[in-house]
Amino acid sequence: MTHPNSRDRLPQRAAEAQLIHMARFVAPAVAAHVEQTEQQRTLAEPSAKALREAGLFTLGTPRRHGGHGAGVRTAVDVCAELAAGCASSSWLVGIAYGAALFASQLPDAVRTEIWASDPDALLCGAANPSGTVTAVPGGLELGGRWPWISGIDHAAWVLLGIVREDRGRPERGLALVPASELAVADTWHMAGMRGTGSRTATAEQLFVPDERFVSFAEIAEGIGVRRHPGEARVVFPLSINLPLVGTGVGIARGALELVVRDLAGGKRSISPLHTHTADAAPHQLNIAQAATLIDSARLHVRRAADEIDEAAREGRRPDLETRARLRMDGSHAMRCARDAVSLLLDTAGASSFSDDSALQRAWRDIGTASRHAALSVETSRELYGRVLLGRPLPHTDVV
The missing domain is CATH 1.10.540.10 (Acyl-CoA dehydrogenase/oxidase, N-terminal domain)
Structure with missing residues (x-):
């Protein structure tokens, strides 16, 4: 039908x-x-x-x-x-x-x-609340530091995570500011994902009009479809996090292609039992397991994305158990991708850790990306387990 x-x-x-x-x-x-x-x-x-x-x-x-x-x-x-x-x-x-x-x-x-003036404008941001927030007539005044803002060097606008007071209660959300109004500190010195330029933004007495603030609660409740009928609903925070899992899947898939090409091309074995690495059963099993892990990652993240897209088109928010499962899907997929790269390096050997090796870069990148707070397997497991067992969760708009 x-x-x-x-x-x-x-x-x-x-x-x-x-x-x-x-x-x-x-x-x-x-x-x-x-x-x-x-x-x-x-x-x-x-x-x-x-x-x-x-x-x-x-x-x-x-x-x-x-x-x-x-x-x-x-x-x-x-x-x-x-x-x-x-x-x-x-x-x-x-x-x-x-x-x-x-x-x-x-x-x-x-x-x-x-x-209106730049349809190609790149936006970025930091969702974790930071800085200081002071209510002033017509808006908010911000100051402080917001670390780990990927892409800020190329951005036209930046979303800053803040907590403001709403009728005496803390309210988490995002304030939109022009990138030109922020200072940027060069703080991004990491083992992996080095090219993301995830530097620190700083501000002092930066005014943000009220209309440039949106709370996480409003996003979760569907403010976007109320303001803009006909657009798909954002399923917060899953709509935002899952594309980053796609990065992990792509890293692992690229690593698999490199190792398979190397072994199928006749890489000689260091084992006295085989002339070529591809003839060794343990390495054949590693390749098969890595490929299956990558398939598992891809299947989990695509299933989650499809469910989110369906809910978004229908303008609804999935129930709590479904959201917890979908978050688990994303975290599990990223962990599968990381485990696949580890297996591939076992087969590729110590030479893969040289500075000029693409596999070494994949290892560093997946090791860093997979530990992003939004993709934590440990947190996702606890949330999903609590929901399945009927245990209470603290009030939060980010599940």
Whole structure:
């Protein structure tokens, strides 16, 4: 039976398939500059230009403002394609997607301010609350530091996580500010995901009008579809987090392709039992297990994305148990991707840890990305277990 809205979605589906094709086309271009991106600890300008010209920074920008308004499944697949070439490029596309979804919840006047003059504007942000917040007439005054803002070097607008007082109660949310009004401290010195440029933003007595603030509670309750009828609902926070899992899946898939190519190409074994590594049963099993782990990761994250997209189109928020399961899907997928890379390095051997090895970069990148707080397996397991067992959760809008 045909879904009543399926005919309306056909053009959008074709457009989203084209986005995945474009990501596949752009991946070699960003891969060509991956070393420059790492050395600079921010996205190399040729890579940023390629992503911008391909329209991949505007996956989440509403279509009525010149973007793609893509679903989460498309964002996941786009990020997976890009990550095989450059994990940092992929991560920033995922960050831009999530930030655009956040900004799309704001009033029309603010959305016009963001995108009317630059439909290709890249947005980024830090959801964790930081800094100081003072209520002033007409808005808020911010000060302090917001660390780990991926993509801030290339952003036009930044979303800052804050806590403001609402009728005497703390209210978590995001304040939108022009990137030009922030100072940026070069604090990003990490083992992996070096090219994301996740630096620290600082501000002093920065005024933010009330209309540029949106609370997490409002997003969870569906303020976006009330303000902008006809747009898909953002399922917070899952819509924002899952594309980052796509990055992990892409890293692992790229590592698998490298190791299989090396072994199938005749890599000689260091074992006295075999001439070629590909003939050794333990390594055959490692390859098979790694491939299965990557398939598991892909299946879990795609299932979660499909469920979120369906709920978003229908304008509903999944129930708590479903949200907890979907969060577990994303965290489990990222852990499967990390475990796959570890197995592949067991087979590839110690030479893979040289500084000029793409596998070493994959190991560092997946090790860093998979430990992002939003993708923590430990937290997701506890949340899901509590929900399944009927144990209480603290009041929160981020599950």
